[in-house]
Amino acid sequence: MCSGAIRQRLLITLNxxxxxxxxxxxxxxxxxxxxxxxxS
Known part of the structure; x- marks a missing residue:
């Protein structure tokens, strides 16, 4: 669950x-x- 939240935050940051x-x-x-x- 914790790693999922970190992954979500990384995706949001990338987007x-x-x-x-x-x-x-x-x-x-x-x-x-x-x-x-x-x-011109």
Whole structure:
């Protein structure tokens, strides 16, 4: 039971990190699109 809780916490942490990096990538691509539009 204890190891199950630890595994659950690790999965949540991994998913959170994935979501954060995905959000940063989306923000970066939006910023790049805006810069490309402004420079053209």
């Amino acid at each position: 959170t990190a994935k979501n954060l990096s995905h959000g940063q990538n989306a923000f970066a691509s939006k910023t790049n699109e805006r810069l490309a539009r402004e420079s």
